[in-house]
Amino acid sequence: MRDIAEMTVIQIEVTNACHLRCANCTRHVGHHKKPFFMDLKYIEKAIDSLDGFPGRIGMMGGEPALHPNFLEIIKIFEKKIPRRKRQIWTAGHQWAEFKNEIERVFDKDLINYNDHTAPGKHQPLLVGIDEVVENKELVNELINNCWVQEQWSASITPKGGFFCEVAASLDQLIDGPGGVPIEKGWWKKPLEDFRNQINSYCKNCSAALPLPPESDGFGGRTGPTVDTISEKNYQLLKNKSLKIEKGHYKIFDKKITEKEIIKNSFGWAPSRYRGFMSHSEEMSREHRLMPKSEKIKAR
Numbered sequence: 001m002r003d004i005a006e007m008t009v010i011q012i013e014v015t016n017a018c019h020l021r022c023a024n025c026t027r028h029v030g031h032h033k034k035p036f037f038m039d040l041k042y043i044e045k046a047i048d049s050l051d052g053f054p055g056r057i058g059m060m061g062g063e064p065a066l067h068p069n070f071l072e073i074i075k076i077f078e079k080k081i082p083r084r085k086r087q088i089w090t091a092g093h094q095w096a097e098f099k100n101e102i103e104r105v106f107d108k109d110l111i112n113y114n115d116h117t118a119p120g121k122h123q124p125l126l127v128g129i130d131e132v133v134e135n136k137e138l139v140n141e142l143i144n145n146c147w148v149q150e151q152w153s154a155s156i157t158p159k160g161g162f163f164c165e166v167a168a169s170l171d172q173l174i175d176g177p178g179g180v181p182i183e184k185g186w187w188k189k190p191l192e193d194f195r196n197q198i199n200s201y202c203k204n205c206s207a208a209l210p211l212p213p214e215s216d217g218f219g220g221r222t223g224p225t226v227d228t229i230s231e232k233n234y235q236l237l238k239n240k241s242l243k244i245e246k247g248h249y250k251i252f253d254k255k256i257t258e259k260e261i262i263k264n265s266f267g268w269a270p271s272r273y274r275g276f277m278s279h280s281e282e283m284s285r286e287h288r289l290m291p292k293s294e295k296i297k298a299r
């Protein structure tokens with residue numbers, strides 16, 4: 001794991017509402033009974049707290065375009081963040097309506113567009129690693145090398161600042177105690193200052209555990225998607241989760257041996273959850289229409 005100051009992006013999670021329902025979503029979309037929409041004043045405060053951060057500041061959801069004040073949030077990003085330091089992640093909700101404004105404010109290469117119309121794979125995230133791996137030294141070693149924290153982002157939710165974006169979402173999901181207050185420079189704290197978060201969330205998570213990836217279910221376009229959940233997480237979430245209430249889950253009820261972990265590690269590349277990067281609806285459509293051989297070359 002690395003200090004937040006070393007990361008390339010810190011995400012501001014403006015909402016966890018989404019029009020899609022991918023299986024094993026990193027923001028646990030589909031589980032929440034009520035989504036949040038971050039207050040505009042808080043968004044300004046979040047950006048101000050990142051003053052001096054050398055990396056980029058991301059606008060993330062859920063689907064940011066579902067925020068009722070989405071266009072105002074874009075303007076806040078424009079006003080407060082230098083152009084090459086702003087980035088946005090969208091699943092393309094009302095792309096035709098918002099495209100011009102998004103492309104006016106964000107450089108094309110910093111628009112991460114994924115409408116989940118192309119095949120995608122998601123790592124199960126709700127199998128508690130501590131529950132299914134008996135060797136606790138190995139549990140700690142895997143968590144210490146978690147690819148999400150190593151390659152992705154820290155994050156700000158309405159509940160504060162977090163060392164990891166998946167931990168931030170878990171805190172929301174299980175009604176955790178929240179993150180650190182977003183005072184100026186909170187991101188400069190050493191990782192050790194986030195030890196409470198690491199201890200609370202990483203053991204309930206399976207990002208760091210080499211498990212076979214599962215289809216994202218095209219964002220739920222082909223029918224309800226199913227999350228893989230371990231028994232203790234099921235108990236923790238059964239009265240909180242809509243996905244569980246609807247029966248859209250499967251229980252992972254076995255232990256994983258070191259031998260299986262080593263076997264699963266070969267070729268395991270969970271951060272490569274799709275075969276290509278897109279920056280617009282048009283790029284995604286073009287990719288959809290390519291012959292298979294061209295798609296392979298485009299990787």
Ligand code: SF4
Pocket residue numbers: 143146147148149164165166167201202203205206207208
């Ligand atoms: S194990 Fe989960 S909560 Fe912990 S750093 Fe990795 S993704 Fe974040």
